[in-house]
Amino acid sequence: MINILKDMEVFAKERKIPIALPDTRDFLKNLCKEKKPKTILEVGTAIGYSASNMLLSCDAVITCCEASKPNIVIAKQNFEKLGLTQRVKIVEGDCLKTLPTLLGQKFDLIFLDGPKGLYPQILPLLLPLLGENGTLVSDNIGFRGMVSKGSEITENRFVKTVHELQTFINDLQNNKNLNTEIHFEIGDGISVSTWRKK
Ligand SMILES: C[S@@+](CC[C@H](N)C(=O)[O-])C[C@H]1O[C@@H](n2cnc3c(N)ncnc32)[C@H](O)[C@@H]1O
Numbered sequence: 001m002i003n004i005l006k007d008m009e010v011f012a013k014e015r016k017i018p019i020a021l022p023d024t025r026d027f028l029k030n031l032c033k034e035k036k037p038k039t040i041l042e043v044g045t046a047i048g049y050s051a052s053n054m055l056l057s058c059d060a061v062i063t064c065c066e067a068s069k070p071n072i073v074i075a076k077q078n079f080e081k082l083g084l085t086q087r088v089k090i091v092e093g094d095c096l097k098t099l100p101t102l103l104g105q106k107f108d109l110i111f112l113d114g115p116k117g118l119y120p121q122i123l124p125l126l127l128p129l130l131g132e133n134g135t136l137v138s139d140n141i142g143f144r145g146m147v148s149k150g151s152e153i154t155e156n157r158f159v160k161t162v163h164e165l166q167t168f169i170n171d172l173q174n175n176k177n178l179n180t181e182i183h184f185e186i187g188d189g190i191s192v193s194t195w196r197k198k
Pocket residue numbers: 018019020043044045046047048049050051065066067068071093094095096113114115
């Protein structure tokens with residue numbers, strides 16, 4: 001198992017495919033061990049690295065939303081190698097189109113790791129899918145240190161994404177139904193949201 005996960009890390013690095021940083025991966029693994037989700041939704045699966053790590057840490061089944069066909073091919077091979085295929089459902093296509101098709105389902109854990117510039121548009125599609133005791137973890141909200149207050153945006157091409165991520169964080173924090181913790185210190189920054197108890 002460990003070798004297969006290591007091979008995935010090497011493959012991702014060689015092909016410059018972004019995958020969860022070690023802190024973020026370990027946070028997800030610990031969350032899965034602690035909360036024991038039965039159903040997980042992942043937006044942005046790439047080659048299946050974070051999904052595999054989560055599945056190997058609990059008994060859940062996972063629904064993976066991924067737009068890239070080449071990534072899906074590799075992810076399927078990796079799930080097969082790890083004996084996880086039976087626990088994975090892959091939903092192929094742009095998550096803005098595919099997430100509404102999941103309406104009616106509820107997930108115990110949602111990991112948002114798709115297109116960073118679309119997080120504010122994705123959030124309203126995810127919240128109806130988050131179970132009563134569910135947890136929403138969103139990755140890269142620090143965006144290489146550019147999102148936290150007072151940080152400089154190092155390149156013009158990142159301006160829009162950084163603003164969208166700031167909007168996303170505001171949307172989470174201003175949502176009176178959610179409790180949200182922001183952890184800029186974990187990986188590339190993660191947020192962790194749960195429903196506020198009434
Ligand atoms: C950061 S990678 C995911 C990494 C993965 N979660 C991991 O840690 O192993 C982001 C993925 O989101 C996918 N993606 C980008 N835009 C998307 C969209 N609109 N709908 C679905 N997936 C998308 C990309 O193809 C890419 O594979």
